[in-house]
Amino acid sequence: MDLSLLGKNALVCGASRGIGKGAAIELASLGANITLVSRSADKMSDVIKEMDMDIDKGQDHDFLVADFSDPKDLRKKVKGLILRRPYHILINNTGGPAAGPILDAHTESFEAAFQQHLICNHTLVQLLKKGMIDAGYGRIVNVISTSVKAPLDNLGVSNTIRGAVASWSKTMANELGQFGITVNNVLPGFTDTERLRELFGNQAQKEGITYEEMAERLSASIPVKRLAHAKEIGSAIAFLASPAASYINGINMPVDGGRTRSL
């Protein structure tokens, strides 16, 4: 099976921590040159040091500081980036919207989430597609959520925007497949990251229990009886980015230990 990404360049968003960092490490372990994107230069420098120390195949990693709440600025910065090298792999990923019931959501929160998720994904695909078409190789993986299959409680804005991204992604897959570019979505289950600690830490506090007790309760509801590690989501992303996944296009892949009860 061909999993080698030697000579391939990957733009990995939301890569200063959590799932994005897990994806960057797994893609680097298959040989890709990684450009990390987030708002935190220090943390991204540390991720690069980690990759250089653990997995050195003579790769060339760098990072871009950008804020996904400003798609116009992102466009300008990435235009500069692609002058240096084209990208074969794009991992669309950023921070999730705040929790809360949909009835309480302000209209501005939907607009902000639409900008940060859908518009930024779209901006990046438009900028990177030429490089992928010229190379005859493109892999776009969007990190969304299992909520595209079954909406999650208390995540009103998030559930809404994930559905929009899934529809955008499927439409992109239809249009880009002819160029050797695949577009797929990874749907993480409960993954032990800062995002999960924040979401369920707050809920645990309300219920007067610790985060660890809450994590145990969540784990009990998952067939594999534990939370995911960010690296496990990263492995699925890296597989979809590999030559071996060439005929997988337009799918939603849950990586959730079997938690989602739909087929």
Ligand SMILES: NC(=O)c1ccc[n+]([C@@H]2O[C@H](COP(=O)([O-])OP(=O)(O)OC[C@H]3O[C@@H](n4cnc5c(N)ncnc54)[C@H](OP(=O)(O)O)[C@@H]3O)[C@@H](O)[C@H]2O)c1
């Ligand atoms: N963890 C889970 O259980 C889970 C489950 C399903 C779906 N998801 C979704 O998967 C995605 C990643 O989750 P995660 O758990 O890895 O989240 P996380 O730990 O909060 O990490 C989010 C990443 O996105 C970056 N980011 C956040 N806001 C940004 C902005 N405005 N501009 C640029 N970068 C930004 C963060 O970097 P900086 O803060 O350094 O900029 C960080 O690298 C999220 O959309 C999340 O909702 C997570």
